[in-house]
Amino acid sequence: MILDEVRAHGVERLVEPGLYREAMSRLVAAVHVVTTQGPAGRAGFTATAVASVSDSPPTLLVCLNRRIRSAGAFRQSGSFAVNLLSGEQQAVAESFGGxxxxxxxxxxSxxxxxxxxxxxxCLEGxxxxxECALIESRTIATHDVLVGRVEAVTLGPDREKLAYVGRGYKVV
Structure with missing residues (x-):
């Protein structure tokens, strides 16, 4: 691994977590609610760490904090939905963000x-x-990276999107 090689040469530089969080707060990110249904019922969380991996086959990834209550439900279910929120759906983001x-x-509700x-x-509107089938889950630091093969896509109205920047929601 590259990090192990860096450490072996004594070059490791750790970025202070507060500085890292401040820098990341300046990143404009789309807001999603990621949901699942499993043996324990429905579960979900608000996420900005969502990215396309490939379009052939359609694949995306989501970063899930392992400390949240719903983390186990995502590991058990085998499928999840990534709902891209419109600017009118901030209350949904706040609900699933705690x-x-x-x-x-x-x-x-x-x-x-x-x-x-x-x-x-799946969120109407x-x-x-x-909608994704979970094909891989990898633990990295405090998060699980969930990789999903996209099995279905629903397009809603193409309206303004909800973004998160500067530790707050914005409509873009």
């Missing part, structure tokens, strides 16, 4: 949800919904 003091199934092709919760 800002509205809702937990578990209560979070689904915000927004209108339907069961998708893979049986996962989202800009786009990607």
């Amino acid at each position: 800002r509205l003091s809702l937990a578990g199934e209560q979070r689904f 915000v927004g209108h949800w339907r069961e998708g092709t893979l049986g996962v919760p 989202a800009v786009a919904v990607f």
